[in-house]
Structure formats: C-alpha cells, structure tokens
Amino acid sequence: MKQLIDLDKKHFIHPTSSIKQQQEQGAKSIIKEGDGIYLKDFNGKTFIDAMSSLWNVNIGHGRKELAEAAKQQMETLAFSSAFSTFSHEPAIQLAEKIAAISPGNLNAVFFTSGGSESNDSAFKLVRHFWKLKGEPQRNKIIALKKGYHGVASASTSATGIPEFWEMADLTVPGFIHAESPYEQGTEKSIRSIREKIESEGRENIAAFIAEPVQGAGGVLIPPDDYFKEVRQLCDEYGILFIADEVITGFGRTGKMFGLEHCGVVPDMMTFAKGVTSGYIPFGGVVVSDPIHNVLKEKSTGTLFHGFTYSGHPTAAAVALKNIEIIEQEGLVANSQAMGDELLKGFKQMKQQLDIVGDVRTTGLLGAMELVEDPETNKRFSADLKVAPEVIEALHERGVICRAVTYEGTDIICFAPPLIINKTQIQTLLEKLHDAVLAVQKQLGDRVSQ
Template sequence: MTPPVTALRNYDAVELRRLDVAHHLPAQADYGEIRDLGGSRIITRAEGCQFWDIDGKAYFDGMAGLWCVGVGYGRKELADVAHEQMLELPYYNSFFKTATAPAVRLAAKIAGIAGGELQHVFFNSSGSEAVDTMFRMVRHYWAVQGQPYKNVFICRRNGYHGSTVAGASLGGMSAMHAIGSLPIPGIEHVIQPYAFNEGFGEDEEAFATRCAQEIEDRILQVGAHNVAAFVGEPIQGAGGVIIPPKGYWQKVEAICRKYDVLLVADEVICGFGRTGQWFGHNTYGFTPDIITTAKQLSSGYAPISATIASRAIVEVLREKGGDFVHGYTYSGHPMCCAVAERNLEIIEREDLVTRTREVTGPYLAKALQRLVGHELVGEVRSQGLLGAVEIVSEPGTNHRFGGKEGKASPMVRDACISNGLMVRGIRDSVVMCPPLIVSTSEIDFMIDTIEKSLNQCLPALRAL
C-alpha cells in the first residue's frame, strides 16, 4: 500500500467527532454505540483502491465503498465532467414532458449496453428508488391491462432490495422487517439459492430444481392470476454473496414465462461489470423484463440509479397507461447523468469488464482457494469480483460458533479493518467486492489479510 497522503483540508478530528455524535445520524448504525465510541470512523481522502481516515490510517477498500466504486477513487476526469456540467446546467427536472441532454445521452448509452429488449430507462437517485420505481411500474403495467389484482411480488428470504418501505418489504431480511412492521401486504418470500446453508447435500441440479420448485409452488398457492413479478438479485450481495447453483436462473425464467409473471433482476450490485459481464443476468444466461441498477453506474461519484424496462412493458404503458404519475425531484439530474456517462466510458475504455472476467475474477477465485483447509473456513465462493469466505466452527460442516449465526464474522471483520482491510461481515461470511481496477497484488493483500485475521481471531472464537 502507498504511504498515507495528506488530506486536501485540515480537519480537526476531535471537533468532527464531537459534531458527529451531536448531530449526524449515519446509515444502518447503532446510535448508542456510536455515542459510546465517541464518534464514527471519519474518512477524509481516497485514491485508487485505498482510503484514509482522519487519523491518517490507510485502508485497502475491499468493498468498493458500498459495492459501488468500480473505477476507483481520485478520477479527476469525473470531477471535471461534474464541474463542467454544473456550470452549463446544474439542474433541471424531468417532469412534464421535459428532459436534459445528459439524461437523454445517458439513457441511450445504457440502452446500448443493456441491448436486446431492455431499451427504456427511468432515472432515480439510489438503488432503493430504482426498486420503488420498478414496484410501481409493474403494478401499473398489470392494472392498465385490466388486471389490478395481479399485484403480488415473490421474492427471496435474505434478499436485499433497498431501505424504503417497498424495497425493505421486497427484501427478505428480518432485521429490516422489524423496523416499520414490514413487509407490506402483497409480498411473498421463498427459499434463497444458498446451498451451503439451505442444501440437503443434493447436487447443484437438484438444489436448483428444489429452489425453483418452491417459486412455482408459491405462484400456484397465491394464484398465477394474482402474481405480478418475481424479483431477485443475480447474486445476493448484501445477503452474503450468495451465488446460485447452475441452471437456477433458467429454471426461474421458465416458470415466470409459464405463468405470465414478470421477471425482475435487481442488478444494483451486479450491474456494470461486477460479475465479469455487463450485467449479472448476462453471466447467468437469463432475460429479465425489468432490471434495477445503481452503484457502478456512476462508481459512487454521483447519486444516480436507473430502472430499465423492456420494449414490451413500455409499449403497454404508451398505449394504455396514460400519465405514469411517478418521479423524483432529482430524476435525470444533469450533473449526475454526465458523470455516469463518463464513468461508463471509462469502464469501456479500460476494458474493465473483460479484465474482471478474464484476469482479476479468476485470480480472486484462485487466491480464495488458499483459504480452503483453514480450520475456520467452511467454504469460499466468488463470481467476478464478488467473493465470500464462510466461517464455521467445525471444518467440513456448516456449524456456527455459539450455535448461532452472526457471532464470528463481526470479529473477523473488525480484525481485518484493524489490519488495514475494509471488508464486511454478513451473517457468518466475510465478503469482499473490490474496485474493478484492483490489481492481482492487491487481491493477494486481501486474501493474506483475511487469513491473518482468521488466525488472530481463532483463540477468541474457540472460547465462545
């Protein structure tokens, strides 16, 4: 790792931490814990695949921020584009038959990348908003065809689809459902394709069939005439980098077509190169009717997301839908669109999707194999530049420390962070999602640091 770099501004660490506790409510945090710690970890600078905190400590960013910083930090080119656009047209809305040049250009760019029938783009500011747009679009699509009762969504346990009321309801995370009395009505959850936890020892084909069969059974239970869509992430990212068995998505697609159910791919994490193809559905060989995207669309340099719909859906909305009474103040924000377009150009110019598929993705998969056989590791898995290390109390099993999920990974995660590597602990997996620009030597650093951290945590874990 390169030496620490002085931040562009002189920050008073003590004062910022005081203000953080006094006024700032960060996302997905225990506010009492932050108060007791005396403030959050405050980040002041980043470059390439690294960032620095206010105390000058360097970290390798094994999570690409929050699954998003594909082209790495410090891209002056993106800052320049933002500056130029803000001088020319800093803002205008997309309501009432209005558009801006950056929004139109970006929509065309995304349609060209998506290809096929996915040709129509609605802009939002976050992945959660992209999901909300999809939710309303799907229900509207069926309603204008005289089927307002066809409004039930089938999703997966432990899936993640954002933090809004609709998104958190579609997601299958019990901790999120506990806040706000969720899920809302009209949402069903079925098995996740998580063989390590949910498998009965069957082969991939049998497990894929069982998971798909549960979707079909739920459609029949609810009534196909009531089911609007099946929604799933190609790879469940926030659920722990859950990689589906071979054939799973083809089986799911066939079921959706059989019962006239829309197929929605939540590509917020997988989209724009993360899996080694432009989209996760390309990697797994299925064709969705709608996809939701965000994160690597702008590499986190600007808040923007896109809901991308097929020609068939939009044709119905054009002919029968009337006004689609939905939108946000910042839909199609010109600066965000300009930054996103240039970000996609960088991904293309540097051939980062091919590099992920042919170089760094395979290298990560091979490097993870070095952890196989460690007494704390039950499984390693990866696709492209998404990876996970499953922590177990007994080799060759899926047994957890203390007999309960979630005790081991926070400990190992914190050790990794202390050792200069930012990763996440999800359930009992340590997960990683480095920037698309990551080098093979940086991948080695990630895996070596995880191994070091596992060894450091071994005595404390054995004491549980």
C-alpha cells in the same frame, strides 16, 4: 479530530449503524480522502477499501475525470426537471447508452436517485402495466428469502431479511417470499415459487424479483441453471421477471450485468451504485420493448410517478463518463481476472486455516464463510459471531470489509474496486490470512481456558 467525533455523536444519525456504539465509542473511522482502492482517515491511516464502500465504487476513488464531467455539466446545466416531458441532453444520451449495453430488448429507462427508489419504481411500473392490460388484480410480488432490495417502504417489504422489517414494524401488503436456491438448490426454490404462485393465484401475481447474486444476504451465488428455470417459470405463468442489478451491474461480476452469466433476459432490470461508481446518487429501471409498448399505446394522462432528481443532468453526465471509463479501461474483464485471483487465494486459505468454510467469487464479488468444522460445515454457536471479529482484525491491519451474520451465518464479504491489480489482491489476501489466523488463535485460547 476529537471535535469531529463529538460533532458526529451530537448531530449525525448514521444509516445501518449501532447508535449505541456510535455514542459510546465514537465513529469507527472518519475518512478524509480516497485514491484508487485506498481510503485514508483523519489519523493518517490508509485502508484497502475491500468493499468499494457499499459495493459501488467500481472505478475506484479519486477519479478526476468524474469530477471534471460534473464540473463541466454544472457550468452548463446543473439541474433541470424532467417532469411534464421536459428533457435534456445528458439524460437522453445516458438512456441510449444504458439501452445499448443492457441485455436483449431492454431499451427504455426510468431514472431514479438510487437502488431503493429503483426497486420501488419497478414495483409501481409493473402494477401500472397490468392495470393498463386490464388485469388490475395482478399486484403481488414474489421475492426470495435473504434477498435485499432496499429500505424504502416497498423495497423493504420485498427484502427477504426480517431484521429490516422489524426495525419499524413496517411491511407493505402484497409481497411474498419463496425459498432461495442458495441453500435449498434450484429444484426446491423453483418448487417454492411455483407453490406461492398457485396458492396466491397466478392471476394475482404481477412479478418475481431477484438479485443475480444475493449481496447483502452474504454473496450467495445461485446454481448455474437457476435463472433459466426462473425465466421459464415466469413465462409459463405470464409473470414479469425483475432482475435487481443494483449491486451486480456495471462489471461487478465479470460481465456488464450479472444475469448475463445465465444467458437470460429479464422483463425489467433495476440498477444504481456502479452506474456512477458512487460519485453521485443515481439509479434507474430498464424495461423491455413489450412493456414500453404497452405504456406508450395504452397510457392516457400523466404517469403519476417521478422523483425530483429523476434524470438529474449532472448525475447523468457523471454516469456517462463512468461507463466510458469502465469500457475503455477493460474493467469488466479485469473484474473477472482479479476475481479468479481472489478465489485462488481464498481456496489456499481454506486448506491452511481451520475455521474457513465455503469460499466463492463471481468477478470481484466474493465471500468467505467461517465455521467451527469445515468438514461438516458445522457453524459456531448462535451466541458466537466470528465474522465481526475478523472484520475488526482486518480493520486493525488496514482493510475495510463487511460481515454478514443473519440466521447464524458467519460470512465475510468482498467487493473491491474493479481497478484492483494482482499485487494489490495479494496484499489483501495476506492481510486477510493474518486476520483470520489471529481470530482462530484467539478462539483456540478461549477453548483452552
């Protein structure tokens, strides 16, 4: 174990991690194996994976069906390029399947290796679309504050969390951020988007992008009417609407795709994560028939955009088996039912614990806010981050979870695998109650001192 920790420090630069903490304290846990909703580390400790690792292990860990699907495809055709109109059966079948389960007229798919690539691809495709339509000046993208769309150059620029811009002082021109509805409400957010369109010039706006639920922003769920208003606004100004379903897709919210809760169909939809339950990197962009028709009818020459692994046959085979499992095991419905159980437990804790503020779920995507005063929603002082303390207390109790502390918030996020059952939900809730109570007591002790 010590050898692994030392090698980790010496050779492995971790994504979205504290390099200083890694060097001083070593890896938080070195995970050895996974089974269902559980992970086990090299010390033999078992954890409930209450985040599906990175919101993505939808069907749970250790599913041999996906390993077998990968094995069979690798033995037949592990990889073959899809450039220059070459094709292969797994990608064709997967494109057909995704078209079949996608809302409305979203029927054609461009494949990528993950969510950041998917959103970057969507931005390039919408700009290409407008060039083909004879409106090349339409190249600006409106996104929302607190939205998260990835860490490639353009997707970082679309992300509405400044910490991601500041890391390398890198943003791409042409991205504008409007107020989100989660604290401002539908009316103020729609007004903000409209003001951005008018100030930039409607003739210059290519698209609007948003997550059905802002995940990394803190599991921020919009008002019920929000995306209907967004759809109407985009139609009014002739702007394309991109739905970022990277986190919310494939059953996470209790529907196959998050925007289905709103009865709204976007012009483009990006996906990744849950499409393979994280067993192999994969993603894509689904485009509507009108967009695809323009690409087919007006394109000349080569579409100069593509990734080596676009449509990777092994990844496509794994995705097909993953979607089959989601459907056959009724995991979309289970996500809704278990999400209701999770919310019930959250609400009980809100009544029992002094520092629990707003609680919310949509399917198995949930959040608990920690506040100094739940009655007034007064937050803790800026120099006191309570959610990370709860995350540490959960870790001690065998739960892996995630904190969000942007702009003074203290939010604990939850996204357990869609296979979780009622007994496991209850165990998770008991551990959460104990962790929050322990931190609450520590805060009280500090104040009394």
